[in-house]
Amino acid sequence: MIELKGLTKVFDTGKARLTAVDHVDLRVPAGEIFGIIGYSGAGKSTLIRLLNGLEKPSEGSVEINGQNITAISGPKLRKARQKVSMIFQHFNLLWSRTVRENIEFPLEIAGVGKEERRKRSAELIELVGLEGRETAYPAQLSGGQKQRVGIARALANDPEVLLCDEATSALDPQTTDAILDLLVDINKRLGLTIVLITHEMHVIRKICHRVAVMEDGRVVELGEVLHVFQHPKENITKRFVAQVTETEDSAETVRHLREQYPEGQLVKLIFVGDQAEQPILTQLIREYQVEVNIVHGNISHTQRGAYGTLILQLKGTADEIAKALAFLGAHDVQTEVMGNA
Amino acid sequence: MLETLFPNVDWPAMWEATLETIYMTAVSTLFTFIIGLVLGVVLFLTAPNQLWANKVVNWLSGAFVNIFRSIPFIILIILLIPFTKFLIGSIRGPNAALPALIIGAAPFYARMVLIALKEIDKGVIEAARSMGATTWTIIRKVLLPESKPALISGITVTAIALVGYTAMAGIIGAGGLGTLAFLDGFQRSREDVTLVSTILILVIVFAVQFVGDFLTSRSDKR
Numbered sequence: 296m297i298e299l300k301g302l303t304k305v306f307d308t309g310k311a312r313l314t315a316v317d318h319v320d321l322r323v324p325a326g327e328i329f330g331i332i333g334y335s336g337a338g339k340s341t342l343i344r345l346l347n348g349l350e351k352p353s354e355g356s357v358e359i360n361g362q363n364i365t366a367i368s369g370p371k372l373r374k375a376r377q378k379v380s381m382i383f384q385h386f387n388l389l390w391s392r393t394v395r396e397n398i399e400f401p402l403e404i405a406g407v408g409k410e411e412r413r414k415r416s417a418e419l420i421e422l423v424g425l426e427g428r429e430t431a432y433p434a435q436l437s438g439g440q441k442q443r444v445g446i447a448r449a450l451a452n453d454p455e456v457l458l459c460d461e462a463t464s465a466l467d468p469q470t471t472d473a474i475l476d477l478l479v480d481i482n483k484r485l486g487l488t489i490v491l492i493t494h495e496m497h498v499i500r501k502i503c504h505r506v507a508v509m510e511d512g513r514v515v516e517l518g519e520v521l522h523v524f525q526h527p528k529e530n531i532t533k534r535f536v537a538q539v540t541e542t543e544d545s546a547e548t549v550r551h552l553r554e555q556y557p558e559g560q561l562v563k564l565i566f567v568g569d570q571a572e573q574p575i576l577t578q579l580i581r582e583y584q585v586e587v588n589i590v591h592g593n594i595s596h597t598q599r600g601a602y603g604t605l606i607l608q609l610k611g612t613a614d615e616i617a618k619a620l621a622f623l624g625a626h627d628v629q630t631e632v633m634g635n636a
Numbered sequence: 637m638l639e640t641l642f643p644n645v646d647w648p649a650m651w652e653a654t655l656e657t658i659y660m661t662a663v664s665t666l667f668t669f670i671i672g673l674v675l676g677v678v679l680f681l682t683a684p685n686q687l688w689a690n691k692v693v694n695w696l697s698g699a700f701v702n703i704f705r706s707i708p709f710i711i712l713i714i715l716l717i718p719f720t721k722f723l724i725g726s727i728r729g730p731n732a733a734l735p736a737l738i739i740g741a742a743p744f745y746a747r748m749v750l751i752a753l754k755e756i757d758k759g760v761i762e763a764a765r766s767m768g769a770t771t772w773t774i775i776r777k778v779l780l781p782e783s784k785p786a787l788i789s790g791i792t793v794t795a796i797a798l799v800g801y802t803a804m805a806g807i808i809g810a811g812g813l814g815t816l817a818f819l820d821g822f823q824r825s826r827e828d829v830t831l832v833s834t835i836l837i838l839v840i841v842f843a844v845q846f847v848g849d850f851l852t853s854r855s856d857k858r
C-alpha cells in the first residue's frame with residue numbers, strides 16, 4: 296500500500312518559488328492500478344518522482360508498504376528503490392547494452408550472480424514477448440519494443456510497485472494498447488501495484504481502477520474510474536472525460552433522431568460498467584419479438600466493464616417492447632424511453 | 637636507391653627516433669587518458685544539480701583545466717623544467733618530455749570527457765538512480781559505457797595532438813623525430829632528413845587516426 300500525507304514539493308529557483316506538488320493526500324491499496332491525469336506542468340512527474348525518493352519533499356511523507364521513503368537515504372533508500380521501479384516516456388535504455396544486458400542491469404545493481412541474471416532475464420524476455428531479440432541493441436528496436444524492454448527491466452527485481460511516467464505517450468495508438476494490455480497482464484499475474492501518470496484519458500479508461508485528476512499541484516478529483524466518467528465534477532475532469540466520450544445528447548439530436556427513425560420506440564440504454572453490452576443485446580434480440588436497430592452508440596470499455604450509452608430503435612408490439620425493457624432493467628441496464636414515433 | 641634519394645639519412649638513428657616518438661606518444665596518451673578521465677568525471681559530477689554537486693571542487697577543477705589548457709605548450713615545457721628535474725632527474729630525453737606532455741594534454745582531454753558526458757541522456761542516469769544504483773555504479777556502468785565512442789574519438793584527437801607536442805618537445809632536446817628533424821635536418825640544412833622525419837610523423841598520425849576511428853565506430857551502437 297502507498298500512502299501520501301500532505302505531500303508538498305516547492306522548487307526554489309532563485310527568485311521564483313514554484314509549488315509543483317501541493318499537499319497531496321492519497322492512499323493506493325496494494326494491487327491497484329492507479330492513474331493520475333493532468334495537463335502539462337500539473338506536477339505529475341514531480342509527484343511520481345517523490346514516490347521513489349528521486350525528489351525529496353518539502354513537506355509531508357510517502358509511505359510504501361509501511362516504509363517511510365522520505366525518511367530514509369543512502370543504502371536503505373537504494374534498497375527500497377529496487378522494490379519501487381519505474382518506466383519512462385522515453386524508455387531511458389542504455390544504448391550501449393543489448394536487450395538482455397539492459398534487463399540484467401538492475402540485477403547487477405542488486406548484486407545477483409551471473410547465472411541467476413541470465414535465467415531471470417530469459418524469463419522476463421518471455422514475459423514481455425521479446426524472444427529472439429535478446430542480442431539486439433535499443434537502436435534496432437521499435438518504440439513499443441523499447442518500452443517492453445523498459446518494463447522487463449523494471450520487473451527484474453520483483454518490485455512491489457511499478458511507477459509509469461507517461462509510459463505510452465511516445466507510442467502510436469495501437470502500440471499504446473498493446474503496452475497497456477501488458478501492464479494489465481502484469482498487474483493481474485504478479486499482483487503488482489501500478490501508479491501511472493498520463494495526460495490521455497484513454498489510458499485511464501483502459502486500465503485504471505481509480506483515478507486522481509491533478510491541476511496546479513493539487514488533486515482536484517479522485518475516485519473510481521467509472522464513477523468519475525459518469526459524474527465528473529470539476530471542469531478539468533469534464534474536459535478529460537470528453538476526450539473519450541462525447542457527453543449528453545442534446546434535445547437537438549434527440550429530435551433529429553426521431554425524425555430519422557419515425558417508427559417504433561427510441562430507447563436509450565445506459566451502461567454503468569458492471570455488465571458487458573454485447574451478450575445482453577444478443578439475448579434481447581434472440582428472446583423477444585422485437586426488431587432492434589442500433590441508432591447511436593458511445594461505449595467505452597474500462598477495467599470494470601462497459602460505460603456509455605446506446606440508443607436503440609425497438610420495433611414490435613407494445614407488449615413485447617415492455618417485456619424487452621423489463622429484461623434490460625433486470626440486467627441492471629438503465630433505460631430511458633426517448634419517445635414514440 | 638634510398639641512399640641516392642636521401643643521402644644524409646642515418647637509418648638506424650631514424651628508426652630509433654621513431655621509436656622514441658612512439659614511446660613518448662604512447663606513455664603520455666595513457667596517462668592523459670587516465671588523468672583526463674578522472675578530471676572530466678569530477679568536473680561533470682560536481683556541476684550544479686549533479687550527483688556530487690559541489691561548487692568548490694567544481695570551481696577548482698575547472699580553473700585547473702582552463703589554466704593548463706590555455707598555456708602554450710612550448711611555454712609549459714619551460715615552466716615545468718624545475719618540476720621535471722625533480723621528478724625525472726634530467727630535462728633531456730624522452731622521459732623528461734612526459735610531465736609536460738601529460739600536464740599539457742590531460743586538461744585538454746578532460747574538457748572532451750566533460751563534453752562527452754554532457755551528451756548522455758539525463759534519463760538514463762535517472763533510470764539507474766531509480767534502480768538503486770550507487771554513484772560509483774553509475775560512473776562505471778552508465779557514464780563511461782554510454783559515452784564510450786566520444787571518449788575514444790576524444791583520446792584519438794588528443795593522441796594526435798600529442799604526436800605534435802612530442803615534435804615540439806624534440807626541439808628542446810626531448811629526442812624523437814622532432815629532435816632529428818630540427819637538429820639534424822633543419823640546423824644542418826639536410827632537407828632529406830627533415831622530409832623523412834615528417835613522413836614518419838605523418839605515418840604515426842595516420843595510424844593513430846585509423847585505429848581510433850575503427851575503435852570509435854565499433855563501440856558505437858546507436
Ligand SMILES: Nc1ncnc2c1ncn2[C@@H]1O[C@H](COP(=O)(O)OP(=O)(O)OP(=O)(O)O)[C@@H](O)[C@H]1O
Pocket residue numbers: 306307308313314315333334335336337338339340341342494
Ligand atoms: N527541478 C526543477 N526545478 C524547478 N522547477 C521544476 C523542476 N522540476 C519541475 N519543475 C516545475 O514543476 C512544475 C511541474 O512539473 P512536472 O514535470 O511535475 O509536470 P508534469 O505534470 O509532469 O508535466 P508534463 O505532462 O509536461 O510532464 C512545472 O512548472 C515545472 O516547471
Ligand SMILES: [Mg+2]
Pocket residue numbers: 339340341461
Ligand atoms: Mg511529466
